[in-house]
Amino acid sequence: MSTPRHLIRRGSVRLPCLWHRRLRRRRLAGDPTAGTAVPQVASVLLGRWREMFAFACVLCVIVGCGPGKAYRTGRRAEKRGAAHNAYDAYCRAGRKHPGSSAVASGIKRSGPAAAAFWEDEANAATVEGRHADAWRMWMRVLDIQPEHSIAPGAIRRIERQYPTAIADARAGWLRRGAPSLALANPRGAKPSPDVGVILAARPTESSRVDAVYWEAPLGVAAESTGSESETLVVSGPESVAASDADLGDSMADVAGTDGRRVPGITDEVTTARPEGRSTSVDTVAATQTEDADRAEEGRRKVGEFLVIRTLSKRDHRYPRRARIIDGIAARLKDTDSDLDADIYLYAGDRRIKKIRELPVGQSQTFRGRSGKKYRLTILNVHHKTRTVRIGIKPA
Amino acid sequence: MFEGSEHIGRAVRSLRGTVGATIICLIALAAAGGCGTPPRGPVVFYLDGAGYYSSAGKVNRGLRRAGYTGHFERFSWSAYLGPAHDHLVAAKSRYVARRLAGKIEKVRRGDPDGQINVMGLSAGTAVILQALEQLPTGIQVDNVVLFSPSVSANHDLTKALRHVRRTLYATCSPNDRILGSLIVNADGKFGTPAGRSGFRIRRPGAEAETAYRKVVNLHWKPGYLAYDWDGGHTAVTNSKFIAAVVAPRILSSEPYPLDRSVSCRLASRQTGGGS
Numbered sequence: 001m002s003t004p005r006h007l008i009r010r011g012s013v014r015l016p017c018l019w020h021r022r023l024r025r026r027r028l029a030g031d032p033t034a035g036t037a038v039p040q041v042a043s044v045l046l047g048r049w050r051e052m053f054a055f056a057c058v059l060c061v062i063v064g065c066g067p068g069k070a071y072r073t074g075r076r077a078e079k080r081g082a083a084h085n086a087y088d089a090y091c092r093a094g095r096k097h098p099g100s101s102a103v104a105s106g107i108k109r110s111g112p113a114a115a116a117f118w119e120d121e122a123n124a125a126t127v128e129g130r131h132a133d134a135w136r137m138w139m140r141v142l143d144i145q146p147e148h149s150i151a152p153g154a155i156r157r158i159e160r161q162y163p164t165a166i167a168d169a170r171a172g173w174l175r176r177g178a179p180s181l182a183l184a185n186p187r188g189a190k191p192s193p194d195v196g197v198i199l200a201a202r203p204t205e206s207s208r209v210d211a212v213y214w215e216a217p218l219g220v221a222a223e224s225t226g227s228e229s230e231t232l233v234v235s236g237p238e239s240v241a242a243s244d245a246d247l248g249d250s251m252a253d254v255a256g257t258d259g260r261r262v263p264g265i266t267d268e269v270t271t272a273r274p275e276g277r278s279t280s281v282d283t284v285a286a287t288q289t290e291d292a293d294r295a296e297e298g299r300r301k302v303g304e305f306l307v308i309r310t311l312s313k314r315d316h317r318y319p320r321r322a323r324i325i326d327g328i329a330a331r332l333k334d335t336d337s338d339l340d341a342d343i344y345l346y347a348g349d350r351r352i353k354k355i356r357e358l359p360v361g362q363s364q365t366f367r368g369r370s371g372k373k374y375r376l377t378i379l380n381v382h383h384k385t386r387t388v389r390i391g392i393k394p395a
Numbered sequence: 396m397f398e399g400s401e402h403i404g405r406a407v408r409s410l411r412g413t414v415g416a417t418i419i420c421l422i423a424l425a426a427a428g429g430c431g432t433p434p435r436g437p438v439v440f441y442l443d444g445a446g447y448y449s450s451a452g453k454v455n456r457g458l459r460r461a462g463y464t465g466h467f468e469r470f471s472w473s474a475y476l477g478p479a480h481d482h483l484v485a486a487k488s489r490y491v492a493r494r495l496a497g498k499i500e501k502v503r504r505g506d507p508d509g510q511i512n513v514m515g516l517s518a519g520t521a522v523i524l525q526a527l528e529q530l531p532t533g534i535q536v537d538n539v540v541l542f543s544p545s546v547s548a549n550h551d552l553t554k555a556l557r558h559v560r561r562t563l564y565a566t567c568s569p570n571d572r573i574l575g576s577l578i579v580n581a582d583g584k585f586g587t588p589a590g591r592s593g594f595r596i597r598r599p600g601a602e603a604e605t606a607y608r609k610v611v612n613l614h615w616k617p618g619y620l621a622y623d624w625d626g627g628h629t630a631v632t633n634s635k636f637i638a639a640v641v642a643p644r645i646l647s648s649e650p651y652p653l654d655r656s657v658s659c660r661l662a663s664r665q666t667g668g669g670s
Contacts, residue, residue: 090617091616091617091618092617093617094617094618094620095617098570098615098617098620098625098626099625103617103620104620104621104623104625107617107618107620107621108620108621111618111621139652139653142652142653143618143653144618145639146622146639146640146643146653147461147638147639147640147642147643151652152643152647152649152651152652155652156649156652159652173655174655174659174662177655177660178616
């Protein structure tokens with residue numbers, strides 16, 4: 001006996017499974033309770049597969065099943081011909097979407113070109129006698145192409161011939177791993193909008209953006225002494241990816257070896273010139289002067305702080321409470337999306353001051369244990385990670 | 396009837412002759428074909444994972460692609476009773492570990508200067524570590540490569556490292572979902588598997604730090620997507636990854652520039668340097 005057509009829902013999928021056959025048999029036998037619960041729901045869902053498919057497509061478009069913004073940045077950089085930037089962006093996308101074949105092929109495509117770029121830069125740095133930079137660049141080459149035939153030999157040669165010149169770079173590598181290699185900057189590098197910008201530590205409007213802060217690690221951080229001031233790097237996330245190869249390594253590790261002025265970065269600031277090497281000499285000189293002035297200004301402004309500390313509620317690289325100066329400790333209570341922070345000050349276990357909703361760039365005074373007066377300024381707030389950077393100077 | 400029994404007797408006699416000849420042939424083959432002499436020159440011992448018996452070919456191909464010309468031997472340790480049995484029982488078997496240790500010892504005694512590398516995947520790494528611990532004093536292998544080790548990250552390696560001349564590499568990835576779902580590790584210990592976080596020094600001290608200078612955790616990074624390792628448990632044995640990342644490290648006689656040992660990382664953390 002064949003199944004009556006009216007018993008099969010139009011457009012439904014005929015399931016070869018047992019429950020479906022039983023259901024049909026029971027329906028034919030006139031059982032009114034047949035086809036309840038699960039079989040019915042499944043049948044309805046399967047019957048509407050077109051609608052469900054359309055819904056899934058819409059969901060994909062809205063939520064985004066693609067490899068994301070970093071991937072698109074990489075594509076743009078690749079089209080521009082900046083393979084090393086593209087590689088970095090793809091790596092950042094790869095961290096979020098390790099299973100994406102588009103990202104994998106992007107990395108495969110841009111990897112050799114990025115390695116070739118850094119190889120050229122390394123050769124140029126060697127010729128110019130910048131051995132630490134050359135060493136870092138060769139390490140980047142090897143990081144991108146572990147099977148590179150020349151890089152290991154070149155690295156060993158530099159290590160043998162110029163051990164003192166690369167001592168700092170090597171120490172940085174041993175301490176922080178791949179992020180330390182990000183200090184190797186290409187010739188005439190001018191940070192593009194994608195890559196990021198170098199800014200002074202002074203709180204400015206631009207520092208209020210939700211940027212990623214590269215800063216000195218805690219514990220060795222940021223106590224500028226005398227004329228030696230600190231240069232801080234505020235950068236876009238683009239250039240992070242290739243460098244933070246180790247999962248445990250953090251962007252914070254990219255800045256100065258010991259939290260003080262970073263020669264590589266400062267050099268870059270002072271010698272930075274626009275992209276495209278056909279720029280006239282006058283323009284380059286003018287830009288260099290401007291950049292040098294800006295850097296000098298930045299240094300002077302940073303130098304006014306005795307101590308700079310970073311506190312965080314969510315970023316576990318930083319403590320929530322830290323000693324700041326003259327026996328006083330600061331504890332971060334919270335931050336706000338308006339980029340202000342609540343901070344409590346303690347003398348030992350005793351709370352001496354509550355600082356409420358202090359915005360970036362504003363300051364409040366307090367007295368140290370010795371009775372000396374200090375001024376606490378909010379330098380940056382990163383609300384997403386509930387992180388705040390404070391600077392202390394004499395009032 | 397009489398004729399029939401005569402036929403049977405003749406058949407039995409001829410069969411006996413055939414069996415005898417076969418046994419003699421087998422003995423001759425064994426003597427000539429080398430169950431006696433261990434291989435000389437570079438040797439790689441490879442141990443597959445629990446219930447996964449097809450990674451040896453890929454690893455072998457990867458090494459060959461990178462220019463390895465030595466001997467590659469797949470050491471079978473599985474009981475072939477499924478992955479659960481391999482992981483929970485066979486990987487902890489002292490007998491299996493002793494068998495591997497015996498093989499290594501034999502090769503080392505036969506060729507004291509030859510390069511011996513031991514590699515393993517997942518639960519096979521537990522067998523390797525146990526075998527290294529069982530090696531007699533003075534017997535060492537050159538390099539050990541543990542792919543996605545399913546032993547505890549706090550597994551004390553100091554005893555095993557006495558039998559490693561150069562480096563012990565361990566790949567690890569937070570994207571390894573198989574290791575993420577483990578309740579107990581292949582070495583019988585609880586806690587995060589080394590294949591997810593890398594090996595850690597359990598009790599820092601001078602001796603441990605000296606020993607762990609030989610331990611290098613190869614953390615997954617997005618750049619490895621170019622070599623077909625997406626951080627997955629078994630994808631680490633892809634021949635491309637082996638050829639590009641593993642082979643340069645173990646085939647060169649000099650230390651690989653990018654290697655940072657566990658002790659280095661610990662020292663940097665103690666000095667507040669970062670990672």
